[in-house]
Amino acid sequence: MKLITRETDYAIRILKAIAEKPGRSAASIELSKELGIPVAFVRKILQVLARKGPLTSTKGKGGGFVLTTPLDKILLVDIMIMFQGPVSLGDCLFGKKLCGNRASCSLRCIILELEGTIRERIKNVTIASL
């Protein structure tokens, strides 16, 4: 069971790597080499970050990606949500369909509670702090 998926993990590293090159744009090949992540995969992640997230891209020669938000304003949860969806410990399914006794189920209750704790704990964690 993984709280942080590989894509999220890579996304964090990529953001940090870009932040280390202030004032100029970072090309995907450069990031790929630096981090040892396959270039095609880096691009895929960068695209998500560019579309939904805290960086912009410029095409063409000399192009690349630039942060639009400082790392200490980027929340870990937001990156997680981008790549893994909302933090959740799973709905109780019985067979393939949603389980009936959700309302009264104490296991569900525990799961929701734990979900809350996790959310609460990571709520304020920024990328800068990692």
Add this chain to the structure above:
Amino acid sequence: MKLITRETDYAIRILKAIAEKPGRSAASIELSKELGIPVAFVRKILQVLARKGPLTSTKGKGGGFVLTTPLDKILLVDIMIMFQGPVSLGDCLFGKKLCGNRASCSLRCIILELEGTIRERIKNVTIASL
């Protein structure tokens, strides 16, 4: 992300169903029909429970499975461990190998902390209480 996997979920229901038939042994087909879980899958789960867990089986005509421990002595974690392994939120892997800066990593730290909270919370939860 699922705290409880389907097998674990089924295992819990199966244990509860068996407990409702005190004094006699429950056959896998019976449990299968009652719970609507495919019989072959029920058997697979029962086998694990019989080998590592809180019930015994008797073969032959009139055979089946009997609880050896009352539900209020069976811990949820133990069932989880049987079917999913120890409660963990994942080791930080970089690429395919274990990440280097484990010692100083604050994300890892948060993850371990949350793991602890989860373990602490479910530590005393018995099957009877669900």
Add this chain to the structure above:
DNA sequence: ACATAATAATACTATTTTGGTATTATTCAA
């Protein structure tokens, strides 16, 4: 003894999720 009703053991298959590639189009600047 023997047929039958049950589990035991284990190997196999299918589905889903995650991780990763490839391909083609577009854009910008020298």
Add this chain to the structure above:
DNA sequence: TTGAATAATACCAAAATAGTATTATTATGT
């Protein structure tokens, strides 16, 4: 106008989970 970059999207692979099938063994009632 060419080449170095990203955009978009479709595709493929590996791993984890979910489920099936097959064969062997064991116990019991007759």
